[in-house]
Amino acid sequence: MAIRLSQINFAYDISKKTNVSLNFTLHDINLEINLKDEMIAFVGHTGSGKSTLVQLLNALLLPTIGKISIEDNDKTFVLEKKLKDKFINDDHYKQTKKYRKFLLKPLKHNIKLKELRKKIGLVFQFPEYQIFEETVLKDIMFGPKNFSLSNEEAKIKAKEIAERMKITDLLDKSPFALSGGQMRKVAIAGILASNPDVLILDEPTVGLDPQTKEELLTFLVDLKNTYHKTIILITHDMDVISKYIERVIVLKKGTIMYDGSKIDLFKNKELIESCNLDYPTIVSIMMHLKEYLNLNDLDVYQYNLDDAMNEIERCLGDNHE
Ligand SMILES: Nc1ncnc2c1ncn2[C@@H]1O[C@H](COP(=O)(O)OP(=O)(O)OP(=O)(O)O)[C@@H](O)[C@H]1O
Numbered sequence: 672m673a674i675r676l677s678q679i680n681f682a683y684d685i686s687k688k689t690n691v692s693l694n695f696t697l698h699d700i701n702l703e704i705n706l707k708d709e710m711i712a713f714v715g716h717t718g719s720g721k722s723t724l725v726q727l728l729n730a731l732l733l734p735t736i737g738k739i740s741i742e743d744n745d746k747t748f749v750l751e752k753k754l755k756d757k758f759i760n761d762d763h764y765k766q767t768k769k770y771r772k773f774l775l776k777p778l779k780h781n782i783k784l785k786e787l788r789k790k791i792g793l794v795f796q797f798p799e800y801q802i803f804e805e806t807v808l809k810d811i812m813f814g815p816k817n818f819s820l821s822n823e824e825a826k827i828k829a830k831e832i833a834e835r836m837k838i839t840d841l842l843d844k845s846p847f848a849l850s851g852g853q854m855r856k857v858a859i860a861g862i863l864a865s866n867p868d869v870l871i872l873d874e875p876t877v878g879l880d881p882q883t884k885e886e887l888l889t890f891l892v893d894l895k896n897t898y899h900k901t902i903i904l905i906t907h908d909m910d911v912i913s914k915y916i917e918r919v920i921v922l923k924k925g926t927i928m929y930d931g932s933k934i935d936l937f938k939n940k941e942l943i944e945s946c947n948l949d950y951p952t953i954v955s956i957m958m959h960l961k962e963y964l965n966l967n968d969l970d971v972y973q974y975n976l977d978d979a980m981n982e983i984e985r986c987l988g989d990n991h992e
């Protein structure tokens with residue numbers, strides 16, 4: 672399975688009036704995600720377009736211009752709104768009413784979006800927007816029922832997921848009586864109950880205590896390794912990136928600035944600074960040690976405590992020889 676985005680541009684609001692400037696949230700996004708057992712992260716300053724982009728990945732939002740294709744074993748879903756080639760670089764055309772009309776025209780397609788959303792599950796940044804039934808059990812059952820399981824089948828599925836997520840004690844409660852962390856788990860369970868191939872989570876660790884955060888991330892790693900799901904996260908937490916993620920996609924003002932390994936990202940000081948990103952805590956401490964102790968030879972790019980200690984010992988040993 673693969674998700675491909677080509678030349679995606681997205682605007683929330685488009686005025687018909689040509690004297691009102693156009694405000695695109697995403698610009699010329701090209702991205703390919705080949706779905707395998709992998710954890711990918713989107714990072715970027717607040718307002719950079721991360722939540723918007725992941726909503727396009729599961730067709731909750733549709734492109735204003737551009738093409739999304741999702742290849743599944745035997746099927747390809749294509750969502751496309753194409754600007755004629757001759758207009759792509761035509762600044763005069765882009766000042767006209769015709770262009771506004773083109774932008775405002777809804778994207779036409781004959782795809783069952785429900786089918787697509789079953790394959791690519793999205794857990795919202797604010798899980799309370801995703802929860803609406805009177806009990807947790809009913810809430811988790813909603814997805815599978817919506818995707819055509821019977822009531823009984825949906826109940827079995829929901830209980831199975833709740834057990835895996837260790838939230839069976841919550842099943843009879845009202846979702847609105849839960850803590851933030853519990854609510855997030857219920858929202859994740861609700862999406863997982865439909866058995867998506869890809870699970871997208873928008874800032875899943877915000878507001879969780881350190882133990883709950885580690886539990887959730889370990890659970891996601893298990894989903895990836897044991898159930899072969901692709902996990903896509905949005906996070907501001909560089910310690911999460913450093914410990915769990917390989918491929919990182921950096922957004923700035925609606926544009927992709929970087930798509931590659933975390934190792935190369937953290938070595939790119941200019942990019943880190945220009946995109947307002949932090950370093951992981953260990954790298955940051957190593958950078959301070961290097962500066963204050965004049966350890967010129969210290970390799971600061973260490974991603975766990977053992978490696979960091981070994982590198983400090985090596986460097987101090989070398990310095991004492
Ligand atoms: N429903 C909406 N209607 C109009 N504009 C929106 C809407 N949602 C987001 N925007 C705008 O789109 C831009 C990108 O927002 P988005 O929520 O995608 O950013 P983000 O990277 O997820 O930010 P954060 O880290 O704060 O969650 C922002 O300027 C925001 O104001």
Ligand SMILES: [Mg+2]
Pocket residue numbers: 721722723796873
């Ligand atoms: Mg967001």
